[in-house]
Amino acid sequence: MLGSKKFLVFCLVFFVLGLMSANAISQRLVLTGSSTVAPLVGEIARRFELLNPGVRIDVQTGGSSRGINDTRNGIAAIGMVSRALRPSENDLHGFTIALDGISMIVHAKNTVSALSRQQVIDIYTGRITNWKAVGGSGARITVVNKAEGRSTLELFLSHFKLRNSQVKPHIIIGDNPQGIKTIAGNPNAIGYVSIGAAEYEAERGVPIRLLPLDGVDASVANVRSGDFPLSRQLNLITRAPPVGLSQRFIEFARSEQVHDLIEAQYFVPIEAN
Amino acid sequence: MLNSILRAGAVISALVMIMILLFLVVESWPVLTHISPLQFFTDDSWHPLEGAYLLMPILAGTLYASIGAMVLAIPLGMASALFIVYYAPPYLALWYKRLIELLAGIPSVVFGFWGLTTLVPLINQIHPPGASLLAGILILTLMILPTITLTAYAAFVAVPDEYLRNATALGMSRWGMIRGVVFPAARAGVVAGIILAAGRAIGETMAILMVAGNVVQYPDSLFDPIRTLAANIALEMAYAMGDHRAVLFVSGLTLMFLVMVLSSMAGWLGKNRHA
Numbered sequence: 001m002l003g004s005k006k007f008l009v010f011c012l013v014f015f016v017l018g019l020m021s022a023n024a025i026s027q028r029l030v031l032t033g034s035s036t037v038a039p040l041v042g043e044i045a046r047r048f049e050l051l052n053p054g055v056r057i058d059v060q061t062g063g064s065s066r067g068i069n070d071t072r073n074g075i076a077a078i079g080m081v082s083r084a085l086r087p088s089e090n091d092l093h094g095f096t097i098a099l100d101g102i103s104m105i106v107h108a109k110n111t112v113s114a115l116s117r118q119q120v121i122d123i124y125t126g127r128i129t130n131w132k133a134v135g136g137s138g139a140r141i142t143v144v145n146k147a148e149g150r151s152t153l154e155l156f157l158s159h160f161k162l163r164n165s166q167v168k169p170h171i172i173i174g175d176n177p178q179g180i181k182t183i184a185g186n187p188n189a190i191g192y193v194s195i196g197a198a199e200y201e202a203e204r205g206v207p208i209r210l211l212p213l214d215g216v217d218a219s220v221a222n223v224r225s226g227d228f229p230l231s232r233q234l235n236l237i238t239r240a241p242p243v244g245l246s247q248r249f250i251e252f253a254r255s256e257q258v259h260d261l262i263e264a265q266y267f268v269p270i271e272a273n
Numbered sequence: 274m275l276n277s278i279l280r281a282g283a284v285i286s287a288l289v290m291i292m293i294l295l296f297l298v299v300e301s302w303p304v305l306t307h308i309s310p311l312q313f314f315t316d317d318s319w320h321p322l323e324g325a326y327l328l329m330p331i332l333a334g335t336l337y338a339s340i341g342a343m344v345l346a347i348p349l350g351m352a353s354a355l356f357i358v359y360y361a362p363p364y365l366a367l368w369y370k371r372l373i374e375l376l377a378g379i380p381s382v383v384f385g386f387w388g389l390t391t392l393v394p395l396i397n398q399i400h401p402p403g404a405s406l407l408a409g410i411l412i413l414t415l416m417i418l419p420t421i422t423l424t425a426y427a428a429f430v431a432v433p434d435e436y437l438r439n440a441t442a443l444g445m446s447r448w449g450m451i452r453g454v455v456f457p458a459a460r461a462g463v464v465a466g467i468i469l470a471a472g473r474a475i476g477e478t479m480a481i482l483m484v485a486g487n488v489v490q491y492p493d494s495l496f497d498p499i500r501t502l503a504a505n506i507a508l509e510m511a512y513a514m515g516d517h518r519a520v521l522f523v524s525g526l527t528l529m530f531l532v533m534v535l536s537s538m539a540g541w542l543g544k545n546r547h548a
Contacts, residue, residue: 061514
């Protein structure tokens with residue numbers, strides 16, 4: 001009997017404590033949108049919460065279009081969109097927090113120095129199967145593609161106007177490091193990964209080479225300047241010019257305090273102005 | 274008091290198991306209600322974002338890789354166990370057994386890393402792309418070999434000495450004794466170990482994800498890449514939403530079903546231990 005009474009008191013104490021902590025959270029911010037941006041914003045939000053006790057930030061995914069809808073309807077204070085805003089969306093206010101670029105990579109021993117847009121498409125759809133056809137040595141091409149749902153895959157497909165079912169891959173990989181190791185271990189492979197990751201590894205002597213695209217070198221610098229074609233903005237959007245907590249969070253997400261978080265996800269921080 | 278603690282412990286572990294199963298069903302339910310389960314068999318390909326959910330090549334890939342690994346690992350494991358118990362000089366047997374135990378302790382991601390950086394490039398030189406069913410089978414073999422060896426070892430050691438003495442007294446050769454006396458006596462233990470190893474092979478994720486190539490297709494040869502059920506979940510779960518997420522839970526359910534079949538086989542064999 002005594003045991004169950006104690007248990008009851010225990011439960012009550014927990015319940016009250018729970019209520020108190022719920023009240024202690026004075027401010028709440030809801031963000032929804034792109035699954036590319038969400039992991040990064042989640043990290044930024046965690047750091048923001050640490051610096052601002054009493055603030056609770058809720059990050060939900062659902063795609064860029066959900067971010068736009070929720071922001072328009074006021075369900076979310078801030079939306080996350082992994083592309084530039086379209087002219088039809090000029091009712092919204094966009095704030096770029098980072099850039100995302102991907103680069104075609106081949107093994108360092110590969111003699112092909114550049115591929116045209118059409119050549120990349122032909123290789124990925126299986127119309128070109130030998131490096132000889134694009135000026136390389138006579139070896140079979142190993143096509144490395146990303147797993148379904150990855151944002152890198154989405155950006156790659158939309159840039160080359162392909163559907164994933166048209167791609168004829170030989171290897172499917174998950175994250176960037178796995179992709180880089182796969183290419184580094186196979187002299188005849190071609191793949192694509194985030195430029196940040198590829199540049200980092202190539203500088204450290206991993207035998208991969210970043211291929212220029214449409215005559216523009218694949219580099220973080222060219223992504224930052226906006227010259228590199230296979231890149232996109234990662235944006236936070238609001239319905240009205242941000243004030244209060246939203247404004248503080250957006251300023252924080254664009255500040256140098258989060259550059260390490262952005263780079264850890266292989267995105268490119270914007271220049272501080 | 275002790276009785277109720279034990280009972281509570283048992284109930285909790287049983288509940289956890291049932292909750293996991295329920296969770297899998299609940300999470301995969303949305304997709305099971307509005308697409309026909311037939312689609313898992315008849316769709317053209319596995320492109321969940323384009324509404325194509327062909328699961329069969331993934332199931333086939335899982336079975337091919339596991340069965341291939343069993344075909345290699347069973348003879349090797351049995352031979353290793355026999356070597357330790359009946360053939361090796363004592364000091365060598367001790368070291369060899371320690372080595373096998375060490376192999377059992379290597380984390381699967383280390384196997385995967387080694388496979389990706391060493392084994393796959395090697396196979397690539399024979400037949401591109403390197404990441405293939407063969408690489409998956411070889412890595413899985415390495416991973417389940419110690420399980421088979423150590424359980425077979427335990428089963429062989431447990432064969433009563435009197436059986437062996439009688440066999441020797443009858444003038445049987447060493448191999449004759451192993452085949453005629455040790456194998457039948459140790460059968461249940463050896464088979465249980467093999468089933469345990471099969472369970473590990475079917476559920477292995479990280480290592481196979483790194484070496485098997487992960488292309489969803491029926492392989493034409495050992496050099497073609499495959500995807501397994503476990504790798505499918507690990508590969509796509511991080512970014513999956515809606516139906517895509519739900520079909521990954523369906524792969525989880527399928528995986529669970531495979532393992533349940535295996536474990537009920539183990540239970541059945543255990544019951545017939547002395548048959």
